[in-house]
Amino acid sequence: MSGNDRMRIGYIPLVDAAALVVAVDKGFTADEGLDVDLVREVSWSNVRDKLNIGLFDAAHLLSPVAVASSLGIGHVRVPLVAPFNLGFNGNAITVTPDLMEALCGATDGDLADPMVSARALAGVVAARKARGLEPLTFGMTFPFSNHNYQLRFWMAAGGVDPDEDVRLVVLPPPYMVESLANRHVDGFCVGAPWNSVAVDLGVGRILHFGCDILARTSEKVLATRGTWSQENPDRLQRLLRALRRAADFIENPANRGEVAALLAMANRIAVPQEIVRGTLEGNLKIAADGTRRAAAHYFEIGNERGARPAPLQAAWIYAQMVRWGQAPLSPELLMAARSVYRPDLYDAAIGDSACRLGEASGDGIGAFAGPSFNPVDISHYLSAWMQVPRSRPRLVTD
Amino acid sequence: MxxxxxxxxxxxxxxxxxxxxxxxxxxxxxxxxxxxxxxxxxxxxxxxxxxxxxxxxxxxxxxxxxxxxxxxxxxxxxxxxxxxxxxxxxxxxxxxxxxxxxxxxxxxxxxxxxxxxxxxxxxxxxxxxxxxxxxxxxxxxxxxxxxxxxxGEVDRARNALEERKVIDRAKGVLMKAKNLTEEESYARMRRAAMNENKKIVEIAQSILTAAEMLK
Known part of the structure; x- marks a missing residue:
């Protein structure tokens, strides 16, 4: 193996790093002649910075960070490419037992319906305001994250202004549960395994799976610098083939036990096997009393439709950045965002396959409220929310 | 501000x-x-x-x-x-x-x-x-x-201390088993280390492992 085939890849210990962990630990990358050093990191800022300056050749990255970095929003502009989608969905919104009780008291409807729960939240927020109480606080993982966008989408649909009516704070996932337990936050949106950990400890109840809010969102991608992908086309293709093989391995139910055992290792994700298994199966305990809930699309690793990056997903992410004031609206930025997702690089490595099924049904996002997403004309799409005064974005229902 | x-x-x-x-x-x-x-x-x-x-x-x-x-x-x-x-x-x-x-x-x-x-x-x-x-x-x-x-220095010092302990214990094993003085035991380990192109601490460790197995 020549030194040329060494790669350093950064990741955050989360279940959606599974394809990377399996590709390396099952020897799929070695079979492709790659000597991969998987480097566990503690913050998305570190992953981003080390990828940007070349300490990492590739990384497990929040999809919105790949877009933000390419557009130069919030930080240094470094064009990244995403040639492989590592995971869809997988997040959940968890609330304290107190907030759950308050939501129950604010509606006669079924809280499993996100529109009912969002309106109930608006009721709780208004009641707290009337009583002069502090606004509710929700934790999420990063300003550029689906956790942030899912919380905002859900609240706003019920008439809650996420910037005015509540506090949204960034919390590192390992601190989420503790913050819920000691009431620094009333709820959070985070990925696996942290919702399950909160439920197991009896300090939280899972209110919604992320897929209740948005049926299909690109959660994490494999990202590399654009320049690196141009200078190392062969290495990139070999890595993508190893990841494809890993994704197939993970998707096979017969391998669940082995995958859960690999991910649970102390040097990888370091969480109990049962939690990893429940996440892979989309079957989670949602309340301390043992109530479970299964959802086929709770979490997906690059299955036959998923791994091939869809530019529509990048357009959706950019639309959220515009909606919440993180980015200005321009056709150029939309184009730049879309071009971060590179199905052509995926196709070059994997070849024509079932991945063509990647065009999902409907608008490809499946939001529980609002108009269909139009990835070409996002200003029209966004105007559905913008017709009300800018400081109070809410869904227009007429 | x-x-x-x-x-x-x-x-x-x-x-x-x-x-x-x-x-x-x-x-x-x-x-x-x-x-x-x-x-x-x-x-x-x-x-x-x-x-x-x-x-x-x-x-x-x-x-x-x-x-x-x-x-x-x-x-x-x-x-x-x-x-x-x-x-x-x-x-x-x-x-x-x-x-x-x-x-x-x-x-x-x-x-x-x-x-x-x-x-x-x-x-x-x-x-x-x-x-x-x-x-x-x-x-x-x-x-x-x-x-x-x-x-790094603290780690190195700690390692050196650990190595010192291993070598001392191996010396004790040799002194007892072969009826040698402390100097003779150390000289023997050093010779073995040179012959096998290993560190003294590695030789000492194998002596301790062998002694444990032969107990």
Missing amino acids: TKGRPGSDPRVRCANAPNNLTDQNLKIVIIDESAVRAAILEEGLREAGFTQVVRIAEMTNLLARVYAIDPDVILIDLENPSRDVLEQMFQVSRVVKRPVAMFVDQSDTASIQASVDAGVSAYIVDGLKKERIKPILDTCISRFNAFARLQ
Whole structure:
């Protein structure tokens, strides 16, 4: 193996790093002649910075960070490419037992319906305001994250202004549960395994799976610098083939036990096997009393439709950045965002396959409220929310 | 931006004072769970004339703690997951009163590299001139590197102590089994190490393993 085939890849210990962990630990990358050093990191800022300056050749990255970095929003502009989608969905919104009780008291409807729960939240927020109480606080993982966008989408649909009516704070996932337990936050949106950990400890109840809010969102991608992908086309293709093989391995139910055992290792994700298994199966305990809930699309690793990056997903992410004031609206930025997702690089490595099924049904996002997403004309799409005064974005229902 | 601290406002300068006098009024927060490293850094900053240095060791409610201090510069170690909390401060919001920026910008890849290598990241309150706090980052990088060297020395010393113990125990085993003096035992191990091109501690370890198995 020549030194040329060494790669350093950064990741955050989360279940959606599974394809990377399996590709390396099952020897799929070695079979492709790659000597991969998987480097566990503690913050998305570190992953981003080390990828940007070349300490990492590739990384497990929040999809919105790949877009933000390419557009130069919030930080240094470094064009990244995403040639492989590592995971869809997988997040959940968890609330304290107190907030759950308050939501129950604010509606006669079924809280499993996100529109009912969002309106109930608006009721709780208004009641707290009337009583002069502090606004509710929700934790999420990063300003550029689906956790942030899912919380905002859900609240706003019920008439809650996420910037005015509540506090949204960034919390590192390992601190989420503790913050819920000691009431620094009333709820959070985070990925696996942290919702399950909160439920197991009896300090939280899972209110919604992320897929209740948005049926299909690109959660994490494999990202590399654009320049690196141009200078190392062969290495990139070999890595993508190893990841494809890993994704197939993970998707096979017969391998669940082995995958859960690999991910649970102390040097990888370091969480109990049962939690990893429940996440892979989309079957989670949602309340301390043992109530479970299964959802086929709770979490997906690059299955036959998923791994091939869809530019529509990048357009959706950019639309959220515009909606919440993180980015200005321009056709150029939309184009730049879309071009971060590179199905052509995926196709070059994997070849024509079932991945063509990647065009999902409907608008490809499946939001529980609002108009269909139009990835070409996002200003029209966004105007559905913008017709009300800018400081109070809410869904227009007429 | 510096409510109630007129002296520290970087825009307000005393006409006769050299620039660095006002710079030294900058309020610096160190977020580091390592008390030793934070102390080393704090000392370095004080030596460089920065006297308003506060350390935050407790990560819960970090944003509120940062605002209570209202710093101009925030330094955080890269092993700290709470770095992502600070990224939230890039934009003003209900929870973010004063936005920050990364100290290093696009044009300064050498500084980015140096600070990442040293394991530290610096954020400054937006609007503060970057060149004015360059000495802070430089101090930070050199002190973090000094800490890493110190840590390396401590680790090496600890290893040396461990090795010494293994060799002493193996010497004892040989003295007893072969009825040798201490010097003879040591000479034997050294000879074996030279012949096999190994370290003495490796030979000593195999003696201990063998002795354990032959018990």
